[in-house]
Amino acid sequence: MDIEIFFTAIFLSVAASISGIYMVLSQKSMYGDALSHSLLPGIVLVFLITGERSFFGSLIGALFTGVLVSVLIRRLEGIKGIYSDAAIGGVFVVFFALGILLISGPAEGVDLDQDCVLFGEIAFVPIDRWTIGDYDVGARGVWISLFLVLLALTFHLVMGRVMKFVSFNSEFARSRGVNPEIWNMIYHIFISIFIVLSFELVGVILILSFLVTPIAASWLVSGNMKRLIFLSLTLAAASTSTGLVAADALDVSISGTIAFMQGVTFFVFLSYYSLAKKRSIRRLH
Amino acid sequence: MNDALNITNLTAGYLGRPVIFDLCFTVPQGVICGVIGPNGSGKSTLLKSIMGLIHPMQGTIQVLGHSIDQVRSKIAYVPQRESVDWNFPVSVYDVALMGRYAPDNIFKRLKNSDKEATLKALEKVHLLEYKDKPIGQLSGGQQQRVFIARALAREAELYIMDEPFAGVDSVTESAILKLLKEMKQEKKTVVIVHHDLQTAFDYFDYFVMINRKLIFSGQKKEALQPQYLFETYGGGLPALDRIRTAGNAREEIAKS
Amino acid sequence: MFQEPNFLWVFAGSALLAISASRVGVFVFLQNKSLSGDVISHSLLPGMVIGYLLSGEKNFWLLFMGGFITGYFAQILTEKIIKISFLKADVAMAVVLTMFYGLGVVLLTVAEKLPYGNQAGLSAFLLGKAAALTNLDVGMYAVLTALILAFVKWSEKALITVSFDSTYAKAIGLPVGRINTLLTSLLTGAVVMGVQAVGVVLISALIILPALGSRLISASIRQMTSYAMAISLLMSAGGTVISYIYPKMPTGPIIVVVGGMLLIVLYLFRKKTNEKYE
Numbered sequence: 001m002d003i004e005i006f007f008t009a010i011f012l013s014v015a016a017s018i019s020g021i022y023m024v025l026s027q028k029s030m031y032g033d034a035l036s037h038s039l040l041p042g043i044v045l046v047f048l049i050t051g052e053r054s055f056f057g058s059l060i061g062a063l064f065t066g067v068l069v070s071v072l073i074r075r076l077e078g079i080k081g082i083y084s085d086a087a088i089g090g091v092f093v094v095f096f097a098l099g100i101l102l103i104s105g106p107a108e109g110v111d112l113d114q115d116c117v118l119f120g121e122i123a124f125v126p127i128d129r130w131t132i133g134d135y136d137v138g139a140r141g142v143w144i145s146l147f148l149v150l151l152a153l154t155f156h157l158v159m160g161r162v163m164k165f166v167s168f169n170s171e172f173a174r175s176r177g178v179n180p181e182i183w184n185m186i187y188h189i190f191i192s193i194f195i196v197l198s199f200e201l202v203g204v205i206l207i208l209s210f211l212v213t214p215i216a217a218s219w220l221v222s223g224n225m226k227r228l229i230f231l232s233l234t235l236a237a238a239s240t241s242t243g244l245v246a247a248d249a250l251d252v253s254i255s256g257t258i259a260f261m262q263g264v265t266f267f268v269f270l271s272y273y274s275l276a277k278k279r280s281i282r283r284l285h
Numbered sequence: 286m287n288d289a290l291n292i293t294n295l296t297a298g299y300l301g302r303p304v305i306f307d308l309c310f311t312v313p314q315g316v317i318c319g320v321i322g323p324n325g326s327g328k329s330t331l332l333k334s335i336m337g338l339i340h341p342m343q344g345t346i347q348v349l350g351h352s353i354d355q356v357r358s359k360i361a362y363v364p365q366r367e368s369v370d371w372n373f374p375v376s377v378y379d380v381a382l383m384g385r386y387a388p389d390n391i392f393k394r395l396k397n398s399d400k401e402a403t404l405k406a407l408e409k410v411h412l413l414e415y416k417d418k419p420i421g422q423l424s425g426g427q428q429q430r431v432f433i434a435r436a437l438a439r440e441a442e443l444y445i446m447d448e449p450f451a452g453v454d455s456v457t458e459s460a461i462l463k464l465l466k467e468m469k470q471e472k473k474t475v476v477i478v479h480h481d482l483q484t485a486f487d488y489f490d491y492f493v494m495i496n497r498k499l500i501f502s503g504q505k506k507e508a509l510q511p512q513y514l515f516e517t518y519g520g521g522l523p524a525l526d527r528i529r530t531a532g533n534a535r536e537e538i539a540k541s
Numbered sequence: 542m543f544q545e546p547n548f549l550w551v552f553a554g555s556a557l558l559a560i561s562a563s564r565v566g567v568f569v570f571l572q573n574k575s576l577s578g579d580v581i582s583h584s585l586l587p588g589m590v591i592g593y594l595l596s597g598e599k600n601f602w603l604l605f606m607g608g609f610i611t612g613y614f615a616q617i618l619t620e621k622i623i624k625i626s627f628l629k630a631d632v633a634m635a636v637v638l639t640m641f642y643g644l645g646v647v648l649l650t651v652a653e654k655l656p657y658g659n660q661a662g663l664s665a666f667l668l669g670k671a672a673a674l675t676n677l678d679v680g681m682y683a684v685l686t687a688l689i690l691a692f693v694k695w696s697e698k699a700l701i702t703v704s705f706d707s708t709y710a711k712a713i714g715l716p717v718g719r720i721n722t723l724l725t726s727l728l729t730g731a732v733v734m735g736v737q738a739v740g741v742v743l744i745s746a747l748i749i750l751p752a753l754g755s756r757l758i759s760a761s762i763r764q765m766t767s768y769a770m771a772i773s774l775l776m777s778a779g780g781t782v783i784s785y786i787y788p789k790m791p792t793g794p795i796i797v798v799v800g801g802m803l804l805i806v807l808y809l810f811r812k813k814t815n816e817k818y819e
Contacts, residue, residue: 024632027629027631027632028631029631029632029634029635030576030631030634030635032635033576033579033634033635033638037742076753076808079757079811080372080421081372081373081374081421081756082753082756082757083570083573083575085573085574085575085576085630085631086570086573086575086749086752086753086756087753088575088576089575089576089578089579089745089748089749089753090575090746090749090750090753090804093742093743093745093746093749093750093797094746094750094797094798094800094801094804096742096743096797097743097746097793097794097795097796097797097798097801098794098798098801100743100791100793100794101790101791101794101795101798104789104790104791104794105787105789105790205583205638205639205642205643205646206639206643208635208638208639209635209636209639209640209643211635212632212635212636212639213635213636213639213640216628216632216635216636219628220626220628247647250647251650251654252647252650252651253646253647253649253650255643255646256642256643256644256645256646256647256649256650257643257647258643259639259640259642259643259644259646260640260643260644260647261643262639262640262643263636263637263639263640263641263643263644264640266636266640270622270625270626273625273626274625274626277300277625280301281300281301282301336711336712337711337712338708338711338712354714357712357713357714358714360712362709362712362713364706364708364709364712368706368708369705369706370705373571373704373705374571374756374759374760374761374762374764374765375701375705375761375762376760376761379701379761379762380705383702383705383706383709386698386702386713386715387713387714388713388714388715388716391698391699391702391715392695392696392698392699419760419761421760435709
């Protein structure tokens with residue numbers, strides 16, 4: 001197995017475990033699904049305007065759509081009788097469709113297609129080199145995912161406290177003069193950046209899995225935040241490595257295998273949780 | 286005649302944790318019965334066990350002399366008003382009509398008699414003119430009356446209501462009270478969960494007082510004993526006193 | 542354009558699809574399960590690929606059954622997670638969706654390596670190919686749509702009662718579990734059938750958008766149902782006409798974008814009374 005693929009996957013899984021935690025704890029995991037599908041038209045529009053795909057162009061396009069999507073969802077759920085999951089679903093499917101339309105029509109040259117957005121292709125990581133001058137410093141994917149680890153750590157250190165406050169008790173936060181909407185918006189922007197930088201490496205589905213599954217599994221068995229983060233990092237790295245090895249041995253899709261392995265890990269933890277619960281009930285009798 | 290409710294040794298709760306312990310009581314037919322107790326005393330758990338929504342851990346429940354599943358068509362249930370989403374897109378009539386639903390007609394066309402019974406029930410709670418309104422446009426009291434109309438449409442023998450007086454206006458309160466009187470004249474039985482002690486003695490003529498255990502069950506004139514009320518509502522206070530006395534005693538010993 | 546047989550087949554196919562998806566979608570919306578369609582559509586991938594591996598070709602009914610089984614199973618797993626743990630629907634859905642889709646992608650790479658692998662066909666199949674709908678497809682859609690509509694009609698009172706007040710439904714002795722199973726099966730059926738035309742992601746749109754749009758302007762389920770049908774028909778008509786005029790534009794995404802535009806219009810003309818109760 002290529003060492004660069006290995007590092008890219010591990011870095012991404014670790015970065016996502018740090019990033020996704022507030023989304024999972026505040027019960028908004030499907031926002032991740034929505035954002036990851038919705039960013040496409042923003043990226044493509046910037047490409048259409050500037051005529052090229054650049055790092056900062058994509059970033060700006062993604063930021064713009066991320067904010068727009070969050071605002072639209074909030075707007076829709078604010079109407080009585082409209083439930084939040086319908087609002088999330090309604091907005092993201094339209095944005096995704098718009099993105100697909102753009103890349104199959106006006107923006108054909110953007111070099112993105114639906115397969116790539118959904119599946120990604122981590123096997124191509126070693127092909128895309130990053131060169132400074134004539135010197136090859138390594139695969140671009142490794143550097144991007146390493147950057148994401150640093151970004152996630154920084155976000156966690158700077159905003160962790162207030163995000164914890166906001167996601168656990170938004171009403172209380174409001175009474176203390178902290179506006180949860182602004183912080184949630186900042187968080188959504190952060191997640192959008194995360195997704196736009198990583199989706200071409202592994203595809204949006206695996207990113208969603210990275211952002212949610214290890215945290216959900218750890219949440220089942222951890223009582224406090226520190227343990228939760230530590231365990232989810234361990235789980236993410238472990239199921240990513242086993243997924244990589246298995247995919248290599250069986251010669252099948254790497255992204256798919258890792259996503260599946262994460263799910264299997266979750267269900268192992270769920271069975272443990274459910275057994276422990278049953279035992280404690282029995283002890284009560 | 287069978288008792289409306291006959292409960293023996295009932296222990297029930299959630300996730301293996303009992304909330305109510307070893308309740309034994311009967312409610313005869315033809316009474317307006319209040320189930321009284323403070324918050325967390327297990328009133329709702331009792332009601333859910335009676336309706337078969339949770340399985341008892343121990344004990345038996347007989348409703349009108351049978352197990353609940355045999356007599357569901359003779360029972361009307363009014364859940365708490367907050368238990369549903371009032372923005373749901375149905376009309377007042379639609380909700381009241383649900384009173385006529387049963388496992389044997391839910392997949393079939395309804396009869397004209399079902400429609401008539403529903404309209405009659407709406408008239409009784411003074412909501413006939415609102416019948417085509419979406420339920421989301423009603424006031425809290427009107428919403429409660431829709432739920433009661435749904436129960437009345439059932440033309441049942443036993444009515445079980447969970448906090449029907451909670452947060453309603455005086456019009457609704459007097460409408461419900463008038464209905465209760467009519468039901469008593471028609472020899473129907475009504476079991477009402479109620480948490481407000483002040484009004485309870487005006488509303489009901491039979492009482493079941495619980496605070497996780499049975500404190501009292503019987504006619505109103507016997508229920509008016511201060512000791513029952515104290516046990517139901519003030520049970521925490523003497524316990525606190527005892528703990529405080531024990532603490533003081535320990536300090537005394539430490540000093541000496 | 543309207544003499545063109547191909548155009549008519551595409552329109553008829555997507556209209557049938559849209560009608561059944563929106564009919565089921567109204568109840569899915571009212572049960573607060575709008576994203577279940579998304580979970581199911583992603584989760585039927587492994588089943589469809591297995592169906593394909595078993596038959597070695599794109600046999601409609603084998604793929605349908607395969608997709609139905611894994612899609613349905615995924616929904617049951619999601620509900621199981623919510624039931625036995627403290628995790629909420631959002632987490633359960635994300636976990637199940639990514640796991641099943643991952644498995645599907647793995648199986649897809651297996652299928653592509655097989656000698657008889659007509660992979661391009663399968664991939665197009667999973668990403669949607671509304672423009673290639675044939676009279677054969679439309680015939681099967683008609684059968685499935687008729688079935689779905691008949692089942693919804695038959696169980697409508699039960700579905701409304703359970704969606705509005707499931708405690709009450711249990712209290713009067715309705716088979717709530719079985720009624721929910723029926724709704725899940727109908728949803729899965731509509732999704733599996735729609736995936737072939739509009740693809741994994743966009744089939745959710747046919748479930749969600751008509752219900753969401755109609756809720757903005759209606760106060761009763763009856764109204765919601767008819768408006769949702771109208772919206773879904775407008776979506777498929779708009780989508781097929783536009784993609785007929787601009788052949789480069791894929792039909793599926795256009796159907797959804799038309800739905801999005803309708804949603805904006807309905808949002809602007811929404812019933813203000815909906816917001817000002819009490």
